[in-house]
Amino acid sequence: MNSALVVARKDFEDAIRSRGVLLVSAVFVALFVFGAYFFADQVSQAAQASAQSGGQQGGDPVDSDAFLRTLSSGVTLLVPIVAVVASYSAVIGERASGTLKLLLSLPHSRRDVVLGKLLGRGGVVAVPAVGGLLLSMLVFPLTSVALAPLNYVAFTALTALLGLVFVALSVGISAAASTGRRAVVGSVGSYLFLLVFWNRAADPIVGRLSDALSWEPATTVKASLTLKLLNPLGAYSSLVAALSAESTALARASVTGGIQLSRRAGIVQQIYAQRLTEEGIPFYLTDAAVLAYLLVWLAVSAVVGYAVFRRADL
Amino acid sequence: MAAIELDGVSKRYGAVTALDDLSLTVDEGEVFGFLGPNGAGKSTAINVLLDFVQPDAGEVRLLGDPIRREESAPIRDRVGVLPEGFGVYGRLSGRKHLEFAVDSKAADQDPDELLERVGLTGDGGRPAGDYSRGMQQRLVLAMALVGEPDLLVLDEPSTGLDPNGARRMREVVREEAARGATVFFSSHILGQVEAVCDRVGIIRDGEMIAVDSVAGLREASGAESVLEIAVGGDPSAAALDAVRELGGVSEVRAAGDQVTVTLGGDVRKTAVLDALESAGVEVADFETRETSLEDLFTAYTGGGSGDRRADTDTDDDGGESR
Known part of the structure; x- marks a missing residue:
């Protein structure tokens, strides 16, 4: 068996024996399955209420896509946290406890260790997330809410990828860090930076550039959206939005205006989407490009972490 | 072909010189004892052998192949290691540890036989985190034996072992040597080294100060x-x-x-x-x-009459250390 796979299997077997990981799995399954159930329950109650009051069936028929839209903002918060918690000590923890000496005494290279950790911890995060989501699909046939299975599976895959990106980020930081404290601060700090500060910093930066370089409004819109889509959290939300949005332009514009959908944010999104529709979607704002941004985060995190770890003395 | 060759290896940590132009050759098939006090550079030398630490200068060869960063995994396929300062995976059983080592080396060995060899029969199903330090030491010794390695590197293997465990460890070393393996064995428990080694090297302040057979050292020190x-x-x-x-x-x-x-x-x-x-x-x-290696060690490093270093202290107290 490939060396990295041996390390990954060992890591996975070790991790699934920890209570924390069992707890996380339970939380994922509960959140997705009960989330789907309560969502469907609410929808059918609302439908009954409107039927009893003699009103006509209002708006579009609700399907599971609506549930995914509701779920995605929670997933954006939760999955990266779980990934960070599951991975920040992946390498530095073994370095501190001395088990890394067992690993590297066996015929594994440091590259095998980083890759194996990426796969092992990736499994620890992705397996319960994917399992919970697939299980929650079974709820819909029992309710009046229609299941859109392809979008559901695509959402599941994107969520697993989001988890893997943050696992890679944390494993990379864990490999590069010389102490456990640095790994924690680095991983949690990176997540908070991406969640809270990235988008806040994006608009002033684009504004300055726009002023300095006298950009067209359309250029400014594209630059602003691109910068926000380079954030893996933004890329994930926009790809999820693309599953059910009327247009790619709307899906891309959904990253602007923050995570909470205020009315003002909605208006900004409409304006951005309109500009984008008029201009046409450039190649760097297509679904494929946004997916590539996510994959670049995954690869760069692992490679940079490995490059530092490779040179380190134990 | 030499099993281990260190050629002019130096390593500094900031202002501290851990290894100073260290050269050492261990022949194939011999049991070599590597002695020195804490801080003498023993562990640094072994860490350099295992590619845990990159030397500032010098060449290292294991089983004829040069050790270079990230290229030593194929060599470690033929080496069994009991590292110093290791930890075990607390949640994984002893048997899982051995299965991991067997998979890692693509070997074909029964974990239970390995457990028996180190005296852990019946403990394989328990999490290694519940083991005593001595049991963990035995477990990692068993991991080192996986794949019938050509070279065993054992760093302070007696740490935490009770007399029974230490005897078992010596037996294993003898069995491995009888099979034809080279054993490189560091210790500060000198009786252990004396009992099993063909040759002994003494390191102090990052330099080899003596390499000889146990008998030769004893004679040289006049003990x-x-x-x-x-x-x-x-x-x-x-x-x-x-x-x-x-x-x-x-x-x-x-x-x-x-x-x-x-x-x-x-x-x-x-x-x-x-x-x-x-x-x-x-x-x-x-x-x-019997004159222990501790006495020899003192004779060599304490400036006693057996001191072969060129810069022998002239103002020593003349005491035949005992």
Whole structure:
């Protein structure tokens, strides 16, 4: 068996024996399955209420896509946290406890260790997330809410990828860090930076550039959206939005205006989407490009972490 | 081909020199003891061998192949390691640890047989985190044996072992050597090294100060062994003189019913005991205190008469350290 796979299997077997990981799995399954159930329950109650009051069936028929839209903002918060918690000590923890000496005494290279950790911890995060989501699909046939299975599976895959990106980020930081404290601060700090500060910093930066370089409004819109889509959290939300949005332009514009959908944010999104529709979607704002941004985060995190770890003395 | 070659290896940590132009060759098939006090550079030397630490200068070869960063995994396929300062995966069972080592080396061995060899029969199913330090030491020794390695590198293998475990460890080392493996073995517990090693190297301040056979070192240091004899009643002066007249006896002292005889050369203990008994002294019990490697070590590093270093201290206290 490939060396990295041996390390990954060992890591996975070790991790699934920890209570924390069992707890996380339970939380994922509960959140997705009960989330789907309560969502469907609410929808059918609302439908009954409107039927009893003699009103006509209002708006579009609700399907599971609506549930995914509701779920995605929670997933954006939760999955990266779980990934960070599951991975920040992946390498530095073994370095501190001395088990890394067992690993590297066996015929594994440091590259095998980083890759194996990426796969092992990736499994620890992705397996319960994917399992919970697939299980929650079974709820819909029992309710009046229609299941859109392809979008559901695509959402599941994107969520697993989001988890893997943050696992890679944390494993990379864990490999590069010389102490456990640095790994924690680095991983949690990176997540908070991406969640809270990235988008806040994006608009002033684009504004300055726009002023300095006298950009067209359309250029400014594209630059602003691109910068926000380079954030893996933004890329994930926009790809999820693309599953059910009327247009790619709307899906891309959904990253602007923050995570909470205020009315003002909605208006900004409409304006951005309109500009984008008029201009046409450039190649760097297509679904494929946004997916590539996510994959670049995954690869760069692992490679940079490995490059530092490779040179380190134990 | 040498099993281990260190050639002019240096390593500094900031202002501290851990290894200073260290050169050492361990031949294939020998059991080599690597001795030194804490901070002498033993662990750094082993960490360099295992590619845990990158040397500032010098060449390292294991089993003929040079050790370079990230290229040593194929070599480690043929090396078994008991590292110093290791940890175990607390949640994984002993058997899982061995399965991991077997998978890692693509070996084909029964974990239960390995557990039996190190005296952990029946403990394989328990999480390694519940093991005592000595049991963890045995477990990692078993991991080192996976794949019948050509070279075993054991860093402080006796740490945490009870006398029984230490004996078992020596047996394993002898078995592995008999199979043809080279064993490189660091320790500060000198009796362990003395008991199993063909040759011994002593390191101090990052430099090898002596490499020799155990017997050769003993001879070089001019050290002697001591025979402690418990006798029934005060021995007569004539009896003590009879012992003194034996060739190779350098000192005889009596205190109450205890006679202490210092043996310089190849005197047999039985000759001393016979001399006492034929002079009418009843021998109740006796005990030999062999010169330990600790004595040798002190002789080499403490500036004793056996010191072979070029820059021998001239103002030493002249004490044959004992």
